[in-house]
Structures are given as C-alpha cells and as structure tokens.
Amino acid sequence: MPGETRPHVARKAKKARRAGTVDDVRLKLWNALLRVENVLYDDDSDASTVLKATHAMTQAASAYARIVEAGELEARLSELEAAFASKDGATSNTLRRAA
Secondary structure (H helix, E strand, C coil): CCCCCCHHHHHHHHHCCCCCCHHHHHHHHHHHHHHHHHHHHCCCCCHHHHHHHHHHHHHHHHHHHHHHHHHHHHHHHHHHHHHHHHHHCCCCCCCCCCC
C-alpha cells in the first residue's frame, strides 16, 4: 500500500519539507502553463478538456503575473532602499519603512 496511512506520521513528513521560494513557485507555474498549452493544442482533446485547460491556464497565468509583479516590485524597493541608504549615510539596519 503506497503512502503512510497513519495521519500523524504523514503530517510530520509534510512539515519536514523545506519552504519553497517565490522563484520555485514561478518556475512551477511556468511549467504548468506549458503543459496546459499542450493540452489546448492537442487534436485529441475533447471540448470539456479544452474548457478545463483554458480555465486552468487563466488561473495559472493570473497567479504567474502576480508573482512576477511582486518580484519586480521587491527588486525596485531594494534599489530604492540602497539608494536612500547611500544618500543619507544610513545603514540598512536603521532604515524604517513607512507603515
């Protein structure tokens, strides 16, 4: 029988996994989009499968766009913080973000 059948052991195993990074998620979403695209263009796909693949693609594309945007904003914020720190002679430990 595959997998662990005792729930408490299975939960411990799940907790042991390391947390993924934003780049990990971005790459997985991109790979998922490529696979969905193959389903969309497969001549053997019936209408129901194409509709499901279209829905999956729109959901994944939306999540992918948000992740990319967040990464770009994070990079821009880091640049601004560095510029501010060098301009005022402050260290990154003394920078405070506006709440």
